[in-house]
Amino acid sequence: MANNGKKRMTLNQLAKELQVSRTTLYNIMHEKGAYSEETKKRVYKALEIYNFRMNNHARNLAMNQEYKIAFVGFYSTRFGYFFDEIQAGIERAVEAYEDDGLHIITRYSDREDPGQQVQDLVELEEKGIENYIIFCYHYESVSPQIEHLINTGKNVILFSRRIPGLHPFCSVGCNDYLSGKLMMELLEKFARSGDRVQLLISEHNHRDKLVVGERLKGFYDALKNSRKNFELLEPAWTSPVPEVEKNEIRNVLEERKPDVILDFVCNLQEAAECVKENGKGDTVLLGYDIYPEVVPYIKDSTIDAVIYQDLPSQSFKAVELMFEYICYRKKAGEEDYYLPLNVVFATNCEYFENL
Structure with missing residues (x-):
């Protein structure tokens, strides 16, 4: 009826x-x-x-069931937008599943204090928490505690970073290796054969083998098969101190005058400001992520394109997968959930800035 x-x-x-x-x-x-x-x-x-x-x-x-999930991550004052987007996805999941009994417990610690993250995991286990979504940077320090949780029957999803040697319920993030290959595709699309290419990489992420390392590996592997020949300048590993880094970026770009600038987790805003001040001309600027400070430079094409990994959808997916397992016993269908990568240009920027 x-x-x-x-x-x-x-x-x-x-x-x-x-x-x-x-x-x-x-x-x-x-x-x-x-x-x-x-x-x-x-x-x-x-x-x-x-x-x-x-x-x-x-x-x-x-x-009146309640399903508790601990989201244990880290923060960095340097990249605040990154963690705001993750939190937005968590809040979206709570809104979707709160009436079903979902309860999220969040614990964030400084990126450079993995000991605190370990302590957070220990305390949560002592409180009887069985379900964890874990996002860590210095994984070597945190891995033993994560492995302990897995070995004692806890449900663990690794978020953003797949840690070598661990076998959790599943992992959720983007394929960083493919994002590096995608950067190479963009380089071929926007640059000319013979162009001088400058990579910018913050010293802040110099030891990041899980994300930056994979991006670079994907990029260099794809470069070997490029249809064009590029002159790669020595990569600029800039200071982790923001004010020092800004000067270093400007010095590198003004002294070397590259035809193409690839920002592999550095300070895309500062690079864009420098390019705009010196006259955009034919300079190509490509980078990763979209956040409020760079939106104007994408819209006016100072930044030609960025690769965007949609962090809110990733954190939402991680919570969704864990909730559906502990509530309905729906097992993860994949070991690694890689959400799609997007390429943002001036023409489609308006859509992505409001996500």
């Missing part, structure tokens, strides 16, 4: 509409417990009118 144009309702909404408890509604739908015949008729009529379908969502509400 049609639902007469009425919207489908949640269990909570239906119980409120009928002025009965959620438990009574649940019992009638499953023919359990005690209730009057008159109440049963009212409920069945409402179920037909609103085309209500019983599902796991209704089950969780009726049983």
Whole structure:
């Protein structure tokens, strides 16, 4: 029977509409417990009118189930947008699954203090937490504790960084090796054969083998098969101190005057400002990630393109996978979930800046 144009309702909404408890509604739908015949008729009529379908969502509400997931990560004041985007995805997941009983416990520590991250994991385990989404930078220091959690039967998803030697429930992120190859494709698209190419890489990420290292490996592997010949200048490993780095970027670009600038996690905003001040001309500027400070430079084509990995969708996916497993026992279909990479230009920037 049609639902007469009425919207489908949640269990909570239906119980409120009928002025009965959620438990009574649940019992009638499953023919359990005690209730009057008159109440049963009212409920069945409402179920037909609103085309209500019983599902796991209704089950969780009726049983007052709570599913706790710990999201344990790190922060860096240098790249605040990165962690804001991760948090946005977590909040989106909470909004989607909170009524099903999802409860997220977040713990963030300084990127350069892996000992605190280990302590966070120890304390959460002592509190009885069974489910973890873990995002770490100095993985060598944190790996033993993560391995302990896995070996003692805890559910672990690795976020953003797949740690060598560990076998968690699954990992969620982007394929950094392919993102490096994609950078090479963009270089071929925008640059001319013979162009002088400058790589900018922050010393802040010099030891990052899991992301920057993979990006560079993908880039150099793809370069071997390039249809064009480029002159690669010596990579500029700039200071981790922001103010010092700004000067170093400017000095490198003004002294070397490259035809192409590839920002592999450095300071794309500063590079764009320098290019714009000196006159864009034919200079090509490519980088990673989209955040408020660089949007104007993408829109006016000072930055020709950026590779964007959609962090909110990644963190949402990690929570979704963990929740569906602990709530519905839906196993991950893949060992590594790589979400799509996007390329942002002036023509499509407006869409991505509002995600």
